[in-house]
Amino acid sequence: MRGLHAIVTGGGSGIGAAIATALAAEGVQITLMGRTLKRLEALGLPGAHCIVADVSDAASVQAAFDAAAEFGPADILVNNAGEVESQPFGRTSLDVWQRLLDVNLTGSFLCTRQVLPGMTERGFGRIVNIASTAALRGYAYVAAYCAAKHGVLGMTRALALEVARKGVTVNAVCPGYTETAIVDDAIDRIAAKTGRSMEQARAELAASNPQGRLVQPHEVAQAVLWLCRRESSAITGQAIAVAGGEVM
Ligand code: NAP
DSSP: OTTOEEEEETTTSHHHHHHHHHHHHTTOEEEEEESOHHHHHHTOOTTOEEEEOOTTOHHHHHHHHHHHGGGOOOSEEEEOOOOOOOOOGGGOOHHHHHHHHIIIIIHHHHHHHHHHHHHHHHTOEEEEEEOOGGGTSOOTTOHHHHHHHHHHHHHHHHHHHHTTTTTEEEEEEEEOSBSSHHHHHHHHHHHHHHOOOHHHHHHHHHHTSTTSSOBOHHHHHHHHHHHHSGGGTTOOSOEEEESTTSOO
């Protein structure tokens, strides 16, 4: 993989940071994108380029990928930037619904269309969309997030077929509850709403995983790394759950 160029959105924290670190360890040239430059730079990945981008904003995405093109064409795109917000369906405003679709689903569309023509022209590309087990099953109180992640998987499958003969693979990785800021926020929220302790709230999330624990970001990164390898060329259109057996 040495010398390939990967763009990782939301690469400054959590799962994205673990993915960027794992790819860099294989000699991949990394471009990190996210809304907060300081967060991207704080990762301290030697040689990585950091570019500010809001994936839900078409003009911002265009400008960011124009800037990234200066570091060479993208061979790998990891659509990892995402956001979750939970509330009962009846209290989900149109604004929240739209924002979660924009960030999680439209963001993946906007970034993918920036790199796809170059990948198909060069006959090589790896697109990995970080979906979720919420792309494979429902969870109460996160209808907008589930809808967006199911959409990501639909886009993954359709595009995989479209470019199947072009040397480009398109896959989704579907983590279960993974120990990052997103899960920390969920634990805070559960504790605040139910009066349970943080430990109880954490244990409740861990219990949904048959292994009885939270997934670690580096475990998600290893699945992404595998999909990005040249040797993984026959794997496309797949949803790879990294969730300790929660879905099968
Ligand atoms: P995280 O640490 O909060 O990472 C999310 C990243 O996305 C942040 O670096 C954030 O950086 C970036 N981001 C958010 N909105 C953005 C936007 N509009 N434009 C550009 N970047 C944006 O949480 P994480 O758990 O690692 O999440 C990474 C991905 O994994 C998400 O797609 C999430 O849905 C998915 N996932 C997580 C879990 C879990 O349990 N943790 C499970 C399944 C799937 P800025 O705020 O600086 O932009």
